Amino acid sequence: WIAPARGRPASAEPRSEIESLVAGVQGRSPHVTGATARAGGSQELAGSHGRCALQGSRRGGLAALAAIAAVALWAAPLAAARVEVSGLAASFSSLQAGGSPDLQLTIDLASNPASDDPRDLVITLPQGLVANPLAAQRCPVADFKADACPAGAKVGSTTVRARVEALLGAEVTANGDVYNLVPGPGEPARLGVVVRPPLAGAQHYQVTVRIRGDRGFVIENVMSGLERTAGGLPIRIEQITLALAGSVAGKPFLRLPTSCRRADIAVAVRSWDEPQVETRRTVAFTPVRCERVPFRPSLSGTMGAPGATSIGATVPVTASVITFSDDAAVAATTVSLPRAVGVNLRSLSVLCDPAAFAADRCPPETRVGTARLASPLVERPLELPVYIVRRDNELPALGFRLYGGSIIGRTKLGERVTNIFAGLPDLPLSRFDLTVDGGPRGLLQASSDLCNTTTPRDAEATFSSHSGIDVTISTPFGVDGCPPGVTRPPAATRYRLAHGLAVRGESATLLVRVSASRPLARAVLTLPPQLAATRRSRATVTVGGRRLRGRAVAVRGRSLRLRATRPGRTLVVTWRGLRAARSLVRALRARRTPRLAVRLTVVESSGARRAFRLAVPARRR
Numbered sequence: 001w002i003a004p005a006r007g008r009p010a011s012a013e014p015r016s017e018i019e020s021l022v023a024g025v026q027g028r029s030p031h032v033t034g035a036t037a038r039a040g041g042s043q044e045l046a047g048s049h050g051r052c053a054l055q056g057s058r059r060g061g062l063a064a065l066a067a068i069a070a071v072a073l074w075a076a077p078l079a080a081a082r083v084e085v086s087g088l089a090a091s092f093s094s095l096q097a098g099g100s101p102d103l104q105l106t107i108d109l110a111s112n113p114a115s116d117d118p119r120d121l122v123i124t125l126p127q128g129l130v131a132n133p134l135a136a137q138r139c140p141v142a143d144f145k146a147d148a149c150p151a152g153a154k155v156g157s158t159t160v161r162a163r164v165e166a167l168l169g170a171e172v173t174a175n176g177d178v179y180n181l182v183p184g185p186g187e188p189a190r191l192g193v194v195v196r197p198p199l200a201g202a203q204h205y206q207v208t209v210r211i212r213g214d215r216g217f218v219i220e221n222v223m224s225g226l227e228r229t230a231g232g233l234p235i236r237i238e239q240i241t242l243a244l245a246g247s248v249a250g251k252p253f254l255r256l257p258t259s260c261r262r263a264d265i266a267v268a269v270r271s272w273d274e275p276q277v278e279t280r281r282t283v284a285f286t287p288v289r290c291e292r293v294p295f296r297p298s299l300s301g302t303m304g305a306p307g308a309t310s311i312g313a314t315v316p317v318t319a320s321v322i323t324f325s326d327d328a329a330v331a332a333t334t335v336s337l338p339r340a341v342g343v344n345l346r347s348l349s350v351l352c353d354p355a356a357f358a359a360d361r362c363p364p365e366t367r368v369g370t371a372r373l374a375s376p377l378v379e380r381p382l383e384l385p386v387y388i389v390r391r392d393n394e395l396p397a398l399g400f401r402l403y404g405g406s407i408i409g410r411t412k413l414g415e416r417v418t419n420i421f422a423g424l425p426d427l428p429l430s431r432f433d434l435t436v437d438g439g440p441r442g443l444l445q446a447s448s449d450l451c452n453t454t455t456p457r458d459a460e461a462t463f464s465s466h467s468g469i470d471v472t473i474s475t476p477f478g479v480d481g482c483p484p485g486v487t488r489p490p491a492a493t494r495y496r497l498a499h500g501l502a503v504r505g506e507s508a509t510l511l512v513r514v515s516a517s518r519p520l521a522r523a524v525l526t527l528p529p530q531l532a533a534t535r536r537s538r539a540t541v542t543v544g545g546r547r548l549r550g551r552a553v554a555v556r557g558r559s560l561r562l563r564a565t566r567p568g569r570t571l572v573v574t575w576r577g578l579r580a581a582r583s584l585v586r587a588l589r590a591r592r593t594p595r596l597a598v599r600l601t602v603v604e605s606s607g608a609r610r611a612f613r614l615a616v617p618a619r620r621r
Contacts, residue, residue, distance in 0.1 A: 083118045083271040085281040086110040090265050093246060097260055097287035097467060098328060100252035104243045107267050111236065117228045118237055119275060122268040124212075125219040128257025128329070128426030128466070129265070131155070131244070132377055133189035135251040136180040144192040147202050149179045155253055156244040160195050162235040172198060172235075178244065181206065188377065193223060193242075200231035213405020217425035228272065257426050258328035259466040260290040290467035293328040295498070297321055297463045301477040303341060305438055309450040309481045314344050314442030317477075318435040319459070325376040328467035329426045335461040336416040337444070338477050343417055344445040351390040352399075357408070360401050362387040368443045371400045374431040386434065388443060398434075416460075417444070426466045451482040458492050468619055472497035472612060493518045493604060499614050501531075501596060503588055504621040508578040512571075512614070514602065519544075519567035522603040527558040528596040530581040530618075537577040544568015567605040580618075588620045 087108030094101040109118055137152035156178035164170050174197035183190040191207040210220045229235060246254045257263055268280035301319040308315045319335055352362035362385075369386040382402075389399040389408055398419060399408035405425075412418040436443050448455045457476040464470050474495040494517040502509045508531060514520065520543065527533065533555050541548040543564040554561045560575065587594045595615040603609050 082274055082277045082279055083109060083111045083116055083269050084279045085267050085269050088265075088267050088281045088283045090283045090285060092256070092285065095256070095285065095288050096292065097256055097290045098258040098293040098326065099256050099287075100246040100254050101256065102243065102246045103254055104241065105265070105267075107240045107242075109237055109239065109269065111271070116271045116273040118226050118269050119224070119272045120270040121223045121226065121240070122266075122270075122278075122280075123221040123223075123242075124266040124268070125221065126257065126263035126265065127217045127219075128255075128259060129263065130219060130255050130377065130427065131189065132251070132253055132255065133180055133183065134376065134379065135253045136248040138182045139179045139192065140182050141190075141192075141206070144179060144181055144194070144206075145204055147194060147204070149177075149192070152249065153179045153181075155180050155191070155248055156242065158193055158195060158243070159239075159241040160197075160237060161239040162197075162230070162237045164230075165234045165236065171238075172230075174198065174230075176202075178242065180248075183209070191221070197230040203227055203230075211403040211427075213401075213403035213425075217403065217405060217427065252326075255428065256287050257466065258287075258290065258293050259331075259426055260287050260468070262286050290328070293465075293467040294324065294326065295328045295463075295465040295467060295469045295471060297323050297327070297330060297471055297473070298496075299335070299459065299461045299473045299475050301459055301475075302480050303338065303444075303457075303477050304446070304450045304479045304481045306481040308438050309446065309479065311446055311449055314347075314438045314440070314445045315341060315450070316436060316438035316442065317341060317444050318433055319461075319477075320434075321429075321432045321461075321463070323429055323431075325428055325430055327428075328465035328469065329424070329428060330432075330463050331424055331426070331466045332420070332422040332464040333424070333461060334418060334420045336418040336459060338459050339416055339456045340446060340448040340450055341417065341444045342447045343413065344442055347441050347443045348388065348396055351396050352387045353390060354392075357387060357389045357399055357401075358406055362389075365441070368398070368441075369434065369436040372431075372433040372435070373402075373429060375427065375429050377428060381431070386436070398436075450479045462615060464617070468500065468617060470499055470615065470617055472499070472614060474610070474612070491517075493608065493610070495602075495610065495612075497600070497612060497614065499598065499616045501616050501618040502621045503580050503584065503618055506580050506582075506585055508580040508584075508618075510573070510575040510578060510598070510616070512573045512598070512600065512616075514571040514600075516569050516571075516602070516604070518608075519569055519605040520571055520602050521564055521567040521605045523562045523571055523573075524599075524601045525560040525562075525573055525575075526599040527578070528598060530584040530594075530596055531558070532579045532581075533558065533560075533575075534577060534579050537575065537579075539573060539575045541574075542570070542572045544570055571602070584618060588618060594618050 085107060089106045091104045092101040136155050137150055139149035139153035143149055154177055158176040158178055160174045162172055164172055174195050176193060176195035179192040181190040181192045187209060188211055189209040193205045193207060195203045205223050207221050207223045212218050212220050244254055262284050264282045264284050266280055266282045268278050270278050299321060303317045304315050350365050352366040356362050366387045367385050368388045371384045371386050372381050374381040384400045386398055386400045388396050391397050395411040397409045397411045407421060410420040458474055459477050460474045462470060462472045476492040496515040498513040500511050539553055539560055541553050541562055546566060548562060548564060552563050584594060595617050598614045598616045600612045600614060
């Protein structure tokens, strides 16, 4: 089973046989004694040497050469002595992206030479395949060692198959359980595996869990010190099966990635005799039906503080993104702040060097804010310092460190200050707050009086999910710190837009969904150059849940014009049969994900007009 290192007496036998054979060939011993029967080759070699030694000196030279060659061939595997993962299989009860299926992982092990045994198992789960340690009870480590964990802490089971050498290699199977343990300081989770071999005491193993941000946010699970004996008898582990429950007591425990790309589970093993040698094997799986994973992010924010609302004042700004725990994870964000704030250029005089940022050694004076992350996987939100980091040939950008990995954005300046974060990990978040501090070294300053009712306060953001959905949101930021009696600016219309493009061959379907806090009466949707309407193109449009027909929907060139007789707060456009340009088709065949610039203008029933430029991702169907 899966035990303090105990030397195996037989481990020295192959080396003794080699020494005896070589000594016999050199004439120090005319016969071989004590040769063991661990392998048929060694038995046959020992008999051949005995016959050769009795045939006299005339054939002694040939016998010596033959024996040396045989010894060399027999001994060669010793140079590559190791324990290998000879087989690996993973099965899920469902491959629905973002789902909570049961998982069974079967690990086959082989030893070369047979005297070595596995010591450590390292199971690396891909980004996005996570377990929620808060979904089950947590068993204290002391109770786990006493085999007294509550039933509510059980999250899986295990089966270990081994051979007992002292019983003529008899195969024995031991069953056990997997528990959710109280993690150690700084650990996101910890598991406990207890194996109960027949006629022997239970064996307990703690599995340390780490999120490796330095390796692409994979989840590394390490189980160390696998035993070499059970009940005082040497054993050889041949197979370990771990089964984890998708749900515990009705709560999701496992979660598949929310991306429908290939993902790999890797298992590595290190042995007792050669712990410096690690062998590994991977098994792949691909989640499916990403379009069924919801994606409903929302955006809110505040700017200003008492005494920091006037023109030229350095102002604190907080942008908050809220998502649902069962939604697809956010892969990228583009947030454009209200036009009322700009960059305080004086704050860029001291920047953190990229090398210092990667080593988590930014100078304190380069800290400009705080990132606060709340996740259903952790009891308390993570609070991380945010730094302003120098970027080669680009504007300085905001960055923070997460689980040993670097999250660094990009900055764009224009009519608005825009911050872009790409490559975010596929980890469930319920809330993300990014606060840029004010004060003398504040990064942002007010370009307008924030308390003036005419000051523009609308922020815009586009969120891209790992499941392939983009959502664009426009919402006003609140203002803190206005003097008493000052009338707050009127609330602006909030917008939420989701969009995507599916391409099959040269035919494309464009989908745009709009939700607004005020009724919409008209809209114009304009295609990019990579798309064109044809005679076979058909647009289905609903406003407020009612379908528009006849002259209410008109196509003019690349534009679709809509007029609703009854305004509504939702607008859904499904435009089928569009012709995709060959350049777009080639890009998709090359497994790229181009983004097309689609323009949308909406007119509210009040006459207020709003224009959006959507970066719509194109994907093959």
